[in-house]
Amino acid sequence: DAAEVKLLCMKSQLKEEADSTKYLIALLELHDKAPENEVYFKLLMDYFSSPGHDVEMRQFAPDEVRKDTTNKLAWALLGETQMRIRNWDEAVKCFERSVAIDNDFVESLFNLGVCYCSMAAECKEKLEAQADGVDEKEKQDLTTLLEKAKIYLENVNAIDPEQELVAWAPPTS
Secondary structure, eight states, rough: HHHHHHHHHHHHHHHHHHHHHHHHHHHHHHHHOTHHHHHHHHHHHHHHSSSHHHHHHHHHHHHHHHTTTTOOOHHHHHHHHHHHOOHHHHHHHHHHHHHHOTOOHHHHHHHHHHHHHHHHHHHHHHHHOSSSSHHHHHHHHHHHHHHHHHHHHHHHHHOOOOSSSOOOOOOOO
């Protein structure tokens, strides 16, 4: 508990690059000593997910999956790295592994929906750009992607209707 308090204090005091480096080193050391501690892992995810840390995240995530293939958070982080580079198929595989570990892991379920929506959007753009028309198989592929997205997003709605874990619905004005 004391280490968590120290880390949170360090995190709130990040002003310069040296502060960030000290924070990251302390966090990585604590994570290595207690890899089962989800607080440390979530703090690392927050750090690596922040702007400017893509390279570090792409190095950290696969290492964490190799260390523990049953870590849903590691699979989710690896999925996020794949989403960032628009590698939808690999992202889906990672999030599916995460959900296989925890069927109600809302963050990964949501990201699966986002991946399928993104795949559908890219498919639609490609189809609209075709000069020779669209065949039925291509239309069906697009429909299938949208149906998969809908299933995951409806599941998120059922598990997290108040959006306590993920802000899955657009704000209303």
